Amino acid sequence: MVTPFLNRKCLFLFRQEGKLKDLICTNVEKYIHKDEQLPVLLDRIRSHGAKTFLLTNSEYWYTDRLMTYLLGKNNDEKEETHDWKSYFDFILVDAQKPLFFAEGTTLRLVDPKTGNMKLGTYSGPLVQNQVYSGGSCDVFSKLIGATGKDVLYVGDHIFGDIIKSKKQNAWRTMLVVPELQHELSVFHEQRLTFNTIEELDNSISNLLKNFNMTSQYGPDVTEIKKKIQICTHELDMKFGLLGSLFRTGSRQTHFASQVTRFADLYTGTVCNLVYYPFFYFFRAVPQLMPHESTVDPEEPLNFRETQWGGDNQPDSTADRRRSTLSYAQPHNTDVVLNYNHVLQPYPDLPERITHDHDADDAGENDDNLRDVI
Template sequence: LSQQERPPSVRVHKRETKHRIFVNRSLQLDKIKFFGFDMDYTLAQYKSPQYEELAFDIIKTRLIKLGYPSKLSSFTYDPSFPLRGLWFDRLYGTLLKMDQFGNILACLRGFSFIQREELRAMYPNKFVKYDEKRIEIMNTLFSLPETYMLSCIISMFISDPDYTKVEHGLKKGSLYMSYASIYEDVRTACDWMHRGELKQRTLANIGEYVERDPRLCVLLDRLRVNGSKVFLLTNSEFEYSHGIMSFILEIPKPDGTVRKWTSYFDYIVTDARKPAFFQEGTILRAVCQDTGQPSIGHHMGPLETGQIYSGGSCEVFSNLIGARGKDVLYVGDHVYGDILKSKKTVGWRTYLIIPELANEIYVWKKKKSLFDELQRIDNNLETIYRDLNISSNIRPDVGDLQRKIRAVAQQMEESYGLLGSIFRNGSRHTFFSSQVLRYADLYSFSCINLIYYPLCYMFRAPAMLMPHESTVSHGDSPKDSFSDLDAYRVVFVDVLEMVLPHLHQIKVTSVHLL
């Protein structure tokens, strides 16, 4: 019920916003037997924007070594620009903010928004069908510096008078650079960075880039004390995982003792190679913790507590630990690699980590006046059309209200950043938002928020109202709109009596009113 419809006697008790977990599909915590966690951006929260700045600088240095102009070094990372969930079109070099149906909400090349005429020349219906050979979805938190680098490079070349912009790239004399080749260069630099440089520099100055929260130790312990099994499932290899997990979990106690990080988990799998882990997977091997090297051969026996494993597949892993799909709640930040594949392929329950949610909620609260103003304009628009029907010859002038709607919607977008909210554009959901709704059972900005709920808690999803339910008040009289009952009859007939209409009159067996 809305606040207006809720009886005065009904009180709603909610946790503090910063402690809340939000629910798309109902979930009973005491039915979860296995709690699984990703590491990067889930158990290990990277400090923003410091971590993204580090990644951006590494990519920049690498590209200059590969032959890109040295003036690329003048760019510095701007955290207010990149947005998770954007599409990069390799054909036109554009960043696209999309809705869930493939319609374009915003379009940029470099740092410039593309306006109507040019936009329709490239995308006639402001619609893009996803094609993996053409479109790259920048869905991960690791892709934020990559997104910004693409815009920096394209903007740099477009603003250079020596380069001429052509339909699918840029030319300088006999040199031609397609937007697709720029993307491939940036992608190659990012892959190189993730194979070593970024991890080495993160571990070398770990306190600068990784958060350390003592509540994490409490959370993992409470889950196990309650009788649940806890596992770590990460794509990071052993050496990096060991360095990160040691930092965030091996916190000295008052007596000076330090508990080994592996003791917080029942099972540990590194180098999992998600999303392939949820499909064919790889060979499961035990890892020697002294050398960090995986053993020779395929591990076939039961998984041992305290032992670290590498690779494997979800099918093998589940069989070895005795887990069935809905017994598992998996917590991760990657919509595709962690959430979508674990949900669609093996039926795990899912909890998505969205660090951006903190800012989204802050703006949602701070800019309440803008949302109220948009509702007021919508009400005025409804009033203008209220007494008009199909026989009306009057065409009301609503241009002013439409301009106000666009202006307020633009103000709302700018409150979040240059590209607006990660979840919406005005009243329309983004592609990223639709994925969250579809694949994440729960979501929050931190896995730590589980600590604020009892392990018998029932996460109850709010009613997903259709427009005819959300816009019609329960207080409206059922007689208000339906006086002509014959127009709203649905006839249900016995299947045995059904024949082609022109051959036989349908025999009515029961009649129900909508």
């Protein structure tokens, strides 16, 4: 049996020896997906005053081969072609990420004709169409004059690209997840299964809400758990043998939690940005905190200290985990607790302006555009 460690080690050695890159370059059309919108996106970004840079761990010869295919010459000779380096203001190869985001390596100038690095450490200003090797994020940020949230960094590796750039340099991040299209298609097709799992989870909550610390036995939820397992297995099989990248049953995977925490944006392809204006401000859907989801807007908020023990026990039918409690009301009140109230994950939209939103870029006169992408 081949262990995952051996598989990873073999793949690492395969890449280090250059065999994988040689194989890709022999038939680049087979292994690399070309999107005609990519050069359009890069041109529009620069036309709006932002700067672009390419940061890769690959050597220059391999980078040149792939980028020439993606952005270089076309088969139609009548169509005007551009050197792929003209789409970027700054180009860095051999970056050795995630080391690049820490102490980094020596910054050197690369000769595009030979692919060889020039001797000595480069300390001058970065020049367009020039190719550089190595360096560090601190040095690079000083040379381009942009730090932190001024930079939107697009990468496809959750650790080497997103987590490190976010934690150590506070860059804005966009994670590219090619599997996202398949995830969305399965979620759309199996929406009823997702809803069934959610309803089964809520049914367990409804059974438990009338119990407290004085209860000796809980309800029998064996059958409900079996139904959840059946639905979960059915759902997992729809994602393939490896399962979902973002979800395991009704819970999120570790990868999904990392995406939520460290990626400001995530998408199936960076070319999806062409569908948004450059002044667009992305915001996540506001979610209720656990204590906020217990509040029913239809009920008055009223608390009263409850004495446990003795003869005066609180009403055993009341849900004591709710912030609006019927047992906290006087006995002559007409307030009735609705036990069928479903805890909503999102707050209701306000009917009037509640505050003035201050964008993160307020006062910087950049119209929500990032200086560097």
